[in-house]
Amino acid sequence: MNSILVLLHKEFTLEFRQKYAIGGVFLYVFSTVFIVYSAFIQIPTTVWNVQFWLIILFAAVNAFLKSFVSENSDKQLYLYQLVSPLAVIISKLIYNLLILLMITGLAFLTLVLLAGNPVRDAGLFFLTSIVGAAGISIAFTFIAAIASKGNNQATLMAILGFPVIIPILLTIMKLSANALGLIQDTAILSDLGILLGLDALLLSLTLLLFPFLWKD
Amino acid sequence: MSSMKKDWWKWLGVFILTLVILIGLLVPLNPGITNVSPSNATSGTTISVSANGYNTFFTSAKNIRAWLKLAGDHALAAKSQEIISDNEIIFTFDLPSYLPVDQLYAETALVIDSDIDGAFVRPFALSINQKEVNVELGEQAWSSDKITDLSQTNHFRYPFRNILVETIRNTYFHVPLWFGMILLFLGSTIHSIQFLRKPNELSDQKAVGFVSTGVLFGILGLVTGAIWAKFTWGAFWSWDVKQNMSAICMLIYAAYFVLRQSMTDQDRRARVSAVYNLFAFMAMIPLLFVIPRLTESLHPGNGGNPALGGEDLDNTMRMIFYPAIIGWTLLGVWMAQLKWRTMRIESRLRE
Missing domain, CATH: 2.60.40.10 (Immunoglobulins)
Structure with missing residues (x-):
């Protein structure tokens, strides 16, 4: 538990020392929103929904890519002797979730500023965002850990990550379409259940398999 | 003769499949x-x-x-x-x-x-x-009129279904290919687990062999499904949730090979791809068996449609269908074995 906190502290210190990485992600969110807004001028609610989640998806890929790549093997060897792999992956998961929630909030604010706020059911939208962001961050953290072992990590991240994320993304989009009043669906609870189930499945797989990945 | 004894399951597989194809295609439908x-x-x-x-x-x-x-x-x-x-x-x-x-x-x-x-x-x-x-x-x-004294016939025939007609025979190809694929992926997962418990080259090669054959079966399952869909649903690809999720499942396993190619160090490649293989299998289960059941789908067994059984799979068809699953799976295991043996020879030649 202690080591998780120490590692989290390390992640945040590193992040604030090199502000360009997280700043780059924020700039990315802003410019994507701006480009789509310029292209569509008037953004319809259907596009709003898709765009919101695509921004988060691609921002997550960019932000998480460096979570394992930036650590060279010497430092990993050092960490390996100090703490358990579980502490490493849990701290990465928490850190990435916090970053992704920040990105989600920022993307939402930017979109609202430029394209208006179409959210009808704020509670459902908030819940979907949290559970969805958790799913995306768990999946991409684990995929980043796998991709960091190969050459050409950025391509690997996309190839490995996108098929895995599709069921999560489809469920999220359906739920948020409900929250935006685009569709009327009675199966909201079962969809939330699916999303939570997928989150739990991915989380247990990540915790179970990461120790095998980490040793090098 | 010793090969006959050791490889009996290959002969059994070929024998069953030959019978399945012959009987499956030649027996006529009911009127x-x-x-x-x-x-x-x-x-x-x-x-x-x-x-x-x-x-x-x-x-x-x-x-x-x-x-x-x-x-x-x-x-x-x-x-x-x-x-x-x-x-x-x-x-x-x-x-x-x-x-x-x-x-x-x-x-x-x-x-x-x-x-x-x-x-x-x-x-x-x-x-x-x-x-x-x-x-x-x-x-x-x-x-006043009653339907009585219906004639009994004892022909060995497959049921006549309005929407399916002769394509009902696809039950012996499309469905067992998917069953076989899942069993092959399961075999591959077991070898990956074995590798993670006790790293050795053979487990890795076996896992690759099973995944390769599983992907081949999956593609054949998609193709036979698309042909069936053309006949019954009107289009090869209807963007049905079951079709989409199966295609995504193939993408997940295709990524397995890309991942392997991206690593040069053999130990690392074997370990990382074993981890990914376990992950892929667990990711496949909700894709194929949970999500299609919960959304609307044209596919039998999903979205409230009845699954296999009833009049679509009567006792006559069961007599061919169950052996077909065994036959296709045995053939798949044989193909997987050929694949990992080739890999073994290649790696010996390199040394």
Whole structure:
């Protein structure tokens, strides 16, 4: 538990020392929103929904890519002797979730500023965002850990990550379409259940398999 | 002879598959009715209904009877019949003035019974309209004829289904290929677990062999499914959730090979791809078995549709279907074995 906190502290210190990485992600969110807004001028609610989640998806890929790549093997060897792999992956998961929630909030604010706020059911939208962001961050953290072992990590991240994320993304989009009043669906609870189930499945797989990945 | 003893399961697989393909493709379908015209009639008239038979032998039958059947016991026997050919027959019905229902129309099924072909039914063959409702008179008129003494036949035949017709044979290819794929992926997962517990080259090669064959089976399953979809749903690809999720599942496993290619160090490649393989298998289960069940789908067994069974898979078909699963799986294991043996030879040659 202690080591998780120490590692989290390390992640945040590193992040604030090199502000360009997280700043780059924020700039990315802003410019994507701006480009789509310029292209569509008037953004319809259907596009709003898709765009919101695509921004988060691609921002997550960019932000998480460096979570394992930036650590060279010497430092990993050092960490390996100090703490358990579980502490490493849990701290990465928490850190990435916090970053992704920040990105989600920022993307939402930017979109609202430029394209208006179409959210009808704020509670459902908030819940979907949290559970969805958790799913995306768990999946991409684990995929980043796998991709960091190969050459050409950025391509690997996309190839490995996108098929895995599709069921999560489809469920999220359906739920948020409900929250935006685009569709009327009675199966909201079962969809939330699916999303939570997928989150739990991915989380247990990540915790179970990461120790095998980490040793090098 | 020693190879015969050791490799008995390969011979068994080939034997079963040969039988499955031969019997699966050669045994004819039960007789059925492909078309009935006209499809509408009015109460109180005399109507000639022409029926097109499939696999029927009307000209050689000695005794053919036909009924229009309503819900419950209500039926109306044909007054006369005229045989045009083996596959075409015209029945004449004297429709009573009233129907035994409290609405202005009723759907009837056409039941034909022949001493050679047995009994067969076309549901929703003729819809009958009436000008006014009189349930009592309708009950009287539709109760005198009974569907009794249906002919029994003991042919070894597959069921005739209106939407499927001859494509029902795809049950021996499409469905067992998916079963086989899942078993092969399961085998691969077991070898990956073995590798993670005790790293060795053979487990890695076996895992790759099983994944390769599994992907091949998956692609064949998609293709046979698309052909079936073209016939029954009208298009090769209908963007049905089951089709989409199966395609995504293939993408997840295709990424396995890309991942392997991206690593040069052998130990690392074996370990990382074993981890990914476990992940892929667990990711596949919700894709194929959870999500399609919860959304609308055209596919049997999903979105509230009935699964395999009922009249689509009767006991005749079960006799071919279950061996087909075993046969395809044995063939898949054999192919996987060839794959990992080739990999083994290649790695020896490199050393």
